[in-house]
Amino acid sequence: MRTFTCDHCGHLVFFESTTCVHCGSTLAFVPERMHMAALAPSQTQPGIWEPVSSHFDKGSKHLRMCRNRSNEGAACNFTTDADGSQPYCVSCRQTRWLPNFINPLNVLRASKVENAKRHLFYTLSCLQLTPLQGFAAPTFDFLEDLPGQPQIMTGHTAGVITLNVAEADDDERARRRLAMFEPYRTLLGHLRHESGHFFWDTLVRDTQWLAPFRQLFGDERIDYALALHNHYARGPMGLAGWQAHYVSAYAAAHPWEDWAETWAHYLHVMDLMETAASYHVQLRLPGHQSSCAPVDDPFANIHIAFEHILQQCVPLTLMLNSLTRSLGQSDAYPFALSSGAVAKLQFIHEVVTDHRMRKLRQT
Structure with a gap:
């Protein structure tokens, strides 16, 4: 940002x-x-x-x-x-349910979740994907587990994104991240992932992008419930060798999850690049003699190629991880993108850029 x-x-x-x-x-x-x-x-x-x-x-x-x-x-x-x-503002109007504030923990939880949702709204608005640009928006239910009731599962169904507000508790989120052997788990990451399911329905399904999506991500018509069952049966490390084709182990579960995980990662990268550009960051890898050019804002330049974004993102994330390690923290960007994952990120960039170009022609 x-x-x-x-x-x-x-x-x-x-x-x-x-x-x-x-x-x-x-x-x-x-x-x-x-x-x-x-x-x-x-x-x-x-x-x-x-x-x-x-x-x-x-x-x-x-x-x-x-x-x-x-x-x-x-x-x-x-x-x-x-x-x-x-x-209510354009972001708050998207929220259908908040947890009961009789539980004082839910006040802080809701505040954290709504802040993450506003951050998501900002990024989507930069991509011309909010009601401000005449685009459909998901509805959000932020719910808590209740005694004697089924556990609230984070997910997306028919335009409604549900999030278990326990994910706003740092200790609970860290516990789940460690249990699932995940390198990264945040509220914003959850919302970005679930928004990916919503935008697959609106940007890919029933469009000219569906056939190339299936060629790259696989056929989404395979049994979703069975695919998830098989994924969890393999254990938290997922499919062996997933790193060659996916951004995460969970992405290998089903083409829909592959898209959603890659979509979330695309939003990570775009937001990170805009932040660096706003600070006028110029980077060059140590030991490299290439020129030290300013980081470009991918939201401001609609014609920017994803290859160029990635070329600038790599040294940026290496510096970011070096800084967090200097503070005794884990890597802020704990990912290593394979050529297979990059190809899918490139596809999402093409889909989004096509949408942005069409919106531009309408104005």
């Missing part, structure tokens, strides 16, 4: 910020503008906020805070329509 600054004082702020720590200005993210704005309450209209910056056009002079801004369990910092027709 790119960096943001306070409109009032120019100090660095973050996507989750609600107040500038430098000047004290009230901050909110304006999703229609993809901009973090310093806001002041209207002197004449209760509930209306006005940007302090002169860079906003007249149509953006009046905003409302999302109703969930005051909801500790959602803690939303997005804005919504000034006319009051939509009390």
